[in-house]
Amino acid sequence: MVALSNLWNLVLNENMKIYRRPRTWIMAALVVIAVVAFAVLMRSVGPGDRDTDALQFMNAAAAMSFLAFIFSVVIAADIVAGEFTWGTIKLLLIRPANRSKVLLSKYIAVLLFMLLMIALLFISSLAAGFVVFGPPQGATPLTLGDIVKDYGYRLVDVLMNVTFAFMISTVFRSSALAISLAFVIMFVSGTVMGLLISLGYDWAKYILFANTNLAVYENGGKPPIEGMTLGFSITMLIIYYVVFVGLSWYIFRKRDVAG
């Protein structure tokens, strides 16, 4: 119990360091603004059919999850490297809390932020959908369950990338470097994956970014590379996850804090 309250205190600290910064609130505001702007835009210049309802809007607005994705990655890439950049790591690690606990608290805070961003997107698009387009009229077979499932797939993608950014953050001690590196890798990965697939390299299926979109397997869908299955992708994701987390822990525990 003592250990748990101890850990919770550390999470409170990490939360304080996230939510006491203006940029966090700017990020949250941007998510809401983007959703509202999207709703207004879709209403005024969208396809003229009056059948668009709240659920259809939510379905479309789920694409805005890229914002939640970007912001979560920023927080994840910054949360460890930032302490090194500020020099505060020296005060953080000389407390009666071992390094594993400190790192775990940071990871938990990142996950909470990620969930918050996703929840914010979900709730604001639900609200905007109802206000701008009105309640669903049963014109489409779409249900709220479908949308939640869609969010679930996106969450897996975000989770993997956030964990990857978190690892980058522990490896590189500069937050600027960690954030830009995380983004460069993530954005270039799409193009590189497309290239590798079009060139027919079979081993490309072992790359993380070939497996992060589990939605392709739904309803007998076609995977990016022939022969990939849902089981294969989940196995790959678990392997990558364990490697990312393991590497972060190992490096953070062993690192000499110098300079």
Place this chain on the structure above:
Amino acid sequence: MSQQPVVQLRNVTKKIGRRTIVDRLTFDVPKGEVFGFLGPNGAGKTTTIRMMVGLMSMTDGEVLISGISVNKRFEEAMRHVGAIVENPELYKFLTGYQNLVHFARMIPGITRERIDEVVELVKLENRIHDKVKTYSLGMRQRLGVAQAILHRPDVLILDEPTNGLDPEGIRELRDYLRRLAKEEGTAVIVSSHLLSEMELMCDRVAVIQNGKLVDVRAIREMVAPSEGAVEVAITAEPARRAAEAAEAAMPGTVRNVADDGFTVSVPYDRIPDLVRSLVLADVRIYGVKAASKSLEDQFLELTRGGRIV
């Protein structure tokens, strides 16, 4: 019953690659002592301090804080340590108070009252709810001290604490550290490459060079050498008559007679006799300054001896 030293270093060694940064350091710091850690830049001071607080791993050896091994029981040992490693780098986007709450949460048993008490102690009451980015360096240093003493540690470790402080700030810090050692019995370890500062602040200094302990000495011994002559500069009027009186009292010691004074080379414990002879000669004495071999000279002597280039 002999009292256990608060800090014990036993053969502490750090090797990076094939280079030995810190080489088998062993020393103790008792309760209530201000202990200086002196050495030129790159001698291994900061590395040693970082090993003491667990920021760096040791290649060999052990550090005990109140008898608890930092290597083996880190969390317990750290309950007794307060430290500022280099500049007190705090969260600039938080207020001073939020910073203290942050660090208080990491240590069991710190109440709000204790935080307020510490804030008062470092005289930050008026600014504690302002963001740290608006603080002057002196205020940040005080906030740094506040976070380090929140849990009433047995030992306070400060790495180059006066870096970037103005004379006023240095003086304040020095007085505060001395008081803490005297009144609360806290052991204080201070590293510096500035000798004059150590002279004013510390009870004992350890001199290290190239990662090796060269010497541990009490400051008193260094300032008042027990053997050899010291140069004493006398300012007196009339200088000639005073010089004659000094020469009569201690033949062969007077040098450099000038219009306003002269210097005498005598053993430290003969200085009072010298002064008495001058008073008896009825000259007007304006100044008697024992230019004892300065700490700096001694330090250079110590460190030069061991240097193999």
